[in-house]
Amino acid sequence: MSETLRIPAAPAAAAIAHFSARLAFETDVSDVAADLERGAPGIVVVDTRNADAWRQGHVAGAVHLPRVEIPRRAAGLVPAGATVIVYCWGPGCNGATKAALAFARLGHPVKEMIGGFEYWAREGFPVETGAGQVVRRSPDPLTAPVSDLSCAC
Incomplete structure (x- = not known):
């Protein structure tokens, strides 16, 4: 018997509900x-890590708002109606999940950027470095195409 199919795949309707919900979050x-490259309106990317991590490097164009400061400072940094995109270190860290919950509790539409800063x-x-310099590393061939072509996913 197949280990993959030992538990059968969900019916199509359940799969649609599940995967649609994941994409909403x-x-x-x-x-x-x-979106950042084309200046898409209506989103604010928020780095939820501490100041040392921010200075080490962050998404160019992100706003720095450590998770513990969200309840106190979000209103001054996130325009009403904007969708907040949060990130933390990477897949092994749940800081972005905690930050997304904090923004949701404040009434903001929010999504978590899976992969976090690591995959970025x-x-x-x-x-962007702490000195304000913007750098690009070569793509890791285990995470992205090394050519200029997109993976088209």
């Missing part, structure tokens, strides 16, 4: 990068 680094940097998207 999550976005990926490629989609965020494309590993896929070669612009990283």
